[in-house]
Amino acid sequence: MGIIRNRSLISRNKQQDNRVYVPADSRDNQYVIAELAVNDALVAQLSDKTLNPSPKELLSLLLNKVRRIVANHEIDFVALIASNKFIRVRYGVDNEINTTNEQHIVYYNPEKSKGVVGVCADDANAIHSFRLVCFATGENLRENAALFHQKVVMLVNEIKAAFSFVDAIKLQDHQHISFGLEKHSSATQSKAHGFRVIEKRYESSGLTLPQERNSKAFIVVKANFSELLSEKVLNHEYDVSQMHGEVSHLLIQLAQEAGISHLAYVASNRYPVVKSNLVSGSANQNGELVSLNFGNTEHEVIQLIDDDYINSNAYLVFYMPEYCVVKAGYAAYINKVIKLIDKLGQKLHLAEHDKAMLLRFYQHFSYKA
Numbered sequence: 041m042g043i044i045r046n047r048s049l050i051s052r053n054k055q056q057d058n059r060v061y062v063p064a065d066s067r068d069n070q071y072v073i074a075e076l077a078v079n080d081a082l083v084a085q086l087s088d089k090t091l092n093p094s095p096k097e098l099l100s101l102l103l104n105k106v107r108r109i110v111a112n113h114e115i116d117f118v119a120l121i122a123s124n125k126f127i128r129v130r131y132g133v134d135n136e137i138n139t140t141n142e143q144h145i146v147y148y149n150p151e152k153s154k155g156v157v158g159v160c161a162d163d164a165n166a167i168h169s170f171r172l173v174c175f176a177t178g179e180n181l182r183e184n185a186a187l188f189h190q191k192v193v194m195l196v197n198e199i200k201a202a203f204s205f206v207d208a209i210k211l212q213d214h215q216h217i218s219f220g221l222e223k224h225s226s227a228t229q230s231k232a233h234g235f236r237v238i239e240k241r242y243e244s245s246g247l248t249l250p251q252e253r254n255s256k257a258f259i260v261v262k263a264n265f266s267e268l269l270s271e272k273v274l275n276h277e278y279d280v281s282q283m284h285g286e287v288s289h290l291l292i293q294l295a296q297e298a299g300i301s302h303l304a305y306v307a308s309n310r311y312p313v314v315k316s317n318l319v320s321g322s323a324n325q326n327g328e329l330v331s332l333n334f335g336n337t338e339h340e341v342i343q344l345i346d347d348d349y350i351n352s353n354a355y356l357v358f359y360m361p362e363y364c365v366v367k368a369g370y371a372a373y374i375n376k377v378i379k380l381i382d383k384l385g386q387k388l389h390l391a392e393h394d395k396a397m398l399l400r401f402y403q404h405f406s407y408k409a
Contacts, residue, residue: 066219120159120170123167126329146173192211259399
């Protein structure tokens with residue numbers, strides 16, 4: 041009987057490993073970007089009375105047509121962006137789009153965001169494409185993700201019919217879920233997630249994705265080691281880069297012990313953008329963004345600590361190759377990362393403030409429609 045109980049316990053532990061218990065107040069979002077190429081045919085169709093229209097004039101002309109098309113579909117919040125800048129989406133109480141030199145940072149609230157808005161950067165002289173960004177709203181976004189994707193595809197098909205010259209429109213489906221790790225460990229109300237791969241989730245909803253597509257999944261943990269830094273500075277002559285160096289080396293060591301092979305430690309004022317390229321390493325060393333290129337390798341560690349960085353914040357990035365999928369889900373790997381972060385906190389003797397890290401899990405895929 042003892043052997044039977046032990047087997048039962050092992051089986052139960054494995055089942056728990058394939059579930060992540062996420063706090064009830066976690067936040068998720070979904071947005072789908074449709075990229076419409078700008079060419080002479082589009083300009084001619086939009087601006088039959090305007091010679092050489094500016095990006096803002098083109099946006100205004102296209103926005104009127106898009107508003108009429110969107111009205112035929114159950115999509116509450118849409119942004120039409122006339123810019124090639126990076127689009128970054130975050131939760132916000134109200135709709136707000138902040139434009140910087142390299143980014144459009146969109147804040148939206150899935151519970152109440154509505155409208156069709158146009159965005160054109162003041163410094164836009166020429167654009168290669170318009171990007172139609174459709175944001176999922178309502179409740180149970182992950183459960184309804186396939187349905188929302190289908191709505192966007194129907195919208196895109198109507199746009200293609202309205203502009204018959206458009207051959208292929210690139211679709212990018214982005215899904216994020218975020219929660220605090222301190223709440224993860226203490227939450228009395230939580231929901232079990234298997235974090236299945238998008239293809240399996242969509243198949244169970246009756247939607248089969250094209251064979252030719254690109255996809256990636258990764259975790260970004262936002263950490264703030266302010267208490268640790270204060271302690272180091274008080275007791276020693278110490279600089280910020282030295283602290284980040286020590287933390288990153290410990291993280292890399294613990295990750296190797298845990299079997300986590302693709303990660304990055306970023307201590308920089310630049311925001312990390314994860315890519316899955318054949319060329320690995322970091323790129324774009326200047327500006328607001330830094331590309332983390334995880335190549336097709338068995339092992340990839342990127343350590344990026346700027347010499348002039350003076351803050352205690354850092355990004356801990358964990359890329360998930362396909363072999364990380366267990367039982368069609370990422371839950372086992374996410375639990376492994378959570379345990380790694382917990383062990384890092386124990387080794388560093390982090391104060392409660394520094395343990396309050398935010399974990400974001402990202403799933404993206406793209407194809408041409």
